[in-house]
Amino acid sequence: MMNCCGLITVQKEPVPLQSIEVELEVKDHVATVVSTLKYQNKEDKPVEAVFVFPLPGDAAVCHFSAVIGQKEIVAEVKEKQEAREEYDDSLSSGQQAFLLEESEQSPDIFSMKVGGLAPGESASIRLEYVTELAVQADDGLRFCLPAVLNPRYQPQGSEGASVQVFSVPASLVPYTLCFCGRLFSPRPICKVESSCSLEPLQYLNTDQTQATVKLAAGHKFDRDVELVIYYKDAHQPTAVVEAGQTSAETGTLMGDPVVMVSLYPEFPQSVMSSVASCGEFVFLMDRSGSMGSSMNSKERHQTCIMSDRDTLLLLLKSLPMGCYFNIYSFGYNYEHIFPQSVEYNQKTMEEALKKVEEMEANLGGTEILKPLKHIYSQRCIPNQPQQLFVFIDGGVVNTKKVLCLVKKNSSCHSCFSFGIGEGASSALINGLAKEGGGHAQFITGTDRMQPKVIQSLRFALQPAVEDISVTWGLPKGVSVTVLSPPITSIFQGQRSLIYGQLTGQGRPQRGSVTVKYSLAGRPSQNQLHFSLKPAEDTGLTVHRLAARTLIRSLEMEDRELRGRQDGGIKEKVMQLSVQSGVSSCFTAFIAVNKADGKVIQGPLVRRNVPTAGEYLSQNKLKQIFCHPSSLDVIGCKEATAPKQPPRDPLLQLVSLQKASGCWILDPDLAAALGKTSEEVEKSKPAMVTSEVWATILALIWLHGFKMDAKEEWELLAMKAASWLRAQNGRNLIHKC
Structure with missing residues (x-):
């Protein structure tokens, strides 16, 4: 029997990725991430390495470069097809080339090609992105470095090829991870929690507003690196004005100053002490085969589907009398407990709980689009606002199509989403909540699902916030173009972000932004006054986040109009992407090494770099996705019903x-x-x-x-x- 060693895939083929080094810098709620990937070709022939990997779904990728020897080649952003052709032409002519592109179907999947590595040659790839940190219901700011890219389910008959992901057990991942972070905040940093083992938090100053965080020695790259950062007095509204790029033309997004406003609305206690006694609560539960896996390594008896059942018990017991509800579950097919939502009473609650107790992870793949379409086809119940709760443990290839459907129906419901376990797609989970005007949460590691879900139910039971509007108070001659989508929902203490492009004279002065809304039938507002003087040492972070926000909105608009009219939206996205240097689904980063004039001899051998994760053979995946009745068979052995532990x-x-x-x-x-x-x-x-x-x-x-x-x-x-x-x-x- 041959021992597995060296840089190999599951098929025993060598790969050139040796190590990944990640540097994180967090300033308040904005994270800048720099990843350095080191490749070395140990073969006797030139290779092309292909690495498919996840990033946060709302990340703005803004830099891609390669160092060969002493030479750095910085990539340019170009139209995607043009970049692909330049990459292929470069390899055909014997030149080294590097290509980075975002999936057109899911914005959290990227593929990188390193082409033309000569025998024995090394290359160091630098990838940089910026992202906002999502606020959890307990006020923590969540950063996640995805390490696991679960195979994405592709619905039958959907267009395009599925992303090819090569997953191997963590013990066989042929590269190492080094991770360190620096935290900066205007408020004291209380603590940092993680599902991974961390070294003790090191404060850099006496007021504890700066700190460093590192992974403990011996970390295995077998899970997401998740950090939850807690600040003192987290609910402090802020505004940051960033100067434009000196080389950019005035009047463009990159040439003008941009303001990023963070608001944390606070509702009166008299209003918060009451809960709504109406609503239609629809629970959509993932029952794909992977939901039969353990929630965490410490409690192996507690599977995801078992935790779902306990959560549904608490949810149903917590619903107010007079509301309506229904429970859907999905995999390859979907089921519902009632043909349509029913009034909540003792009889319907007992009937639902009886069906919940019978739920197993036995419905096949992850066809979430079908049940969503059915839910939206049901008639709305008068005076019962719909609240949709979605539980899912992975991702789908058609993420953007799902989000378009949710956005199309956002006027009649709010969507609360929950990513369960490692590998849940951030683009899908955050996108469902964003487009559905709700809130997203992730349950990983040793987290209990129930408190997070009940926190979201509290949001859903808050008095409805209506008639939301944003007004600006700016000096004479100064105007603002809002780059963010309109605010459609506001929850107690949860952050609302607004980006605006500032034009005109009169800076530095002071301005204000006011969010007005109706709360429990009474007019309310939150206001923030801020300086128009640009902050120092922000680089172009705010501009890139603003560009990313506008790009995502335009991409969604383009998808909604596809098949009817283009309207030049694609051209606007490409132009903005090229000007800002931020990735989009229509562009790609391309770098070609033309400096040394060397020509790579011989045909390139393609090597697919594996991603850490639980390995499933291609035949087994087909069996699971195509034959739901076969879902009891996962991995290499038959799944047996776990022994039921004593009830809590x-x-x-x-x-x-x-x-x-x-x-x-x-x-x-x-x-x-x-x-x-x-x-x-x-x-x-x-x-x-x-x-x-x-x-x-x-x-x-x-x-x-x-x-x-x-x-x-x-x-x-x-x-x-x-x-x-x-x-x-x-x-x-x-x-x-």
Whole structure:
């Protein structure tokens, strides 16, 4: 038996990627990432290395260069087909060439070609991008360096070839990762959490506004490198004005100053203490084969689908009386519990929970487009705003088509999305929330799904924010062109970003931006005053993020109009991409080494560089995607039903709650409370009904034993308290 060693793929072919070095710099909520990839051809013939890899879906790739020997070749942004032809022509003529392009179907997948590496030659590739860090529901800022690119499901009959990804077990990944980060903030950095092992946070100054973070020694490149950064007083609105590029023409995006405004609306406590009692809640659950895998390595018995079932239990118990709901699940096909959404009551809740308990990860691939179309085809229920909750553990090839559908229907619903486990597509998860006017969350590592989902349910139950408008107060002669899409949703404490191109004279002075909206039927507003003086040491970060924001909006508009009219949108995107140096789906980075005049002799041998991940053979993938009934077979051995662990005491108690919010005094409740039936019944005051007493005991148990999980049960406890008040329970408690 031959030992596997050296730079090899699963097919035992050598590859030239040796190492990846990543430098992260975070300034407040903006991250700049520089990746250096070192290649070396150890073969006796010239090679072309092809590396398909993920990046954050909203990243603005702004630099691509290669160093061969002592010579640096900086890539240019060109129209994609032109760049491809130049790359092919260069290789045909014996020159070295490098090509970087974004997938036309999913903006978080990139492919890089390193062509013309002579035998024994090394090349160092530098890739730089900037991105905004998403705000989590607990106010942390999430950075993720994707390490796992799961095979993307491609629907049958869809156009274009699937991205070819070569995945291998982490132990066989033939390259190393070095990662370090520097954090800068106007506010103290409280802590940094990660699913990976980190060295202790090192502060660089006494006020703790600068720090360094590094991966602990021995890190395996088998998972995403996820950091969640927490600042003190995170909800501080800010505005950064960045000077234009001196070499760019005035009047263009790159030539004029650009302002980036971050707003954190705060709602009155009187409004936040109430929750909506209406709405149509639609839960769309991923039941593809991969959902049968473990949530994390420490709790192998807890699979993703099991966690989904527990989450649905908490969601259904937390819904208000008077709302409507339905549950869809999808894989290769999709199912729904009710033909259409039904009113929430004890009967429908019990029927739904019975079906939820039967859910398994057995529906095949990841055809999310089909159930979405069906959901949107249903008639809207009057005075019941639709709230869509989407749970998915991977990605799809047709990401942009899915997002277009969500945006098309965004006027009639809000979309809350959840990426489960390693490899969930950030472009899909963040895009669903952005285009659907909701909020996105990622559940990775040892995260529990339930508190994050209930936090999002809180957002969905907030009073509706309507009639949103943005007005600017600027000095005479100064005007602004807003580059961001209109704000369609506002949630308590969640960030709203606005980019604007400033033109005219009169700087430096002061300006303001005001967001007005109607909250619970009352006019409200949030305002920020800021200096128009450009900040120092920002480079062109704000301009590139603004360009990326405008490019993404134009790409979406182009896709919506495709087949009807072009309108020159593609040309606008290409022009903006070339001027700003930011990638788009219509352009690519191309670099050709013309300096030394050397000609590469002989035909190039293509080597596909594998991506870290759980390896599935091509035949097995076909079996899984094409034959849903065969999904019990994953990897190299047959999946067996995991042994059911004892039910969590909290979930046991929650499962007994009625839709109205009350509990029943019976032996099941006594067992959940750790008492005998005689003990709970004997303590009941004579003037208190059994249901009231049972509900009081359940609430006492929750507050006494499960305060650490309060986020998970607080909504259902509020419903129980409301039920008690309706029964004059408060007076009865005092009598007790």
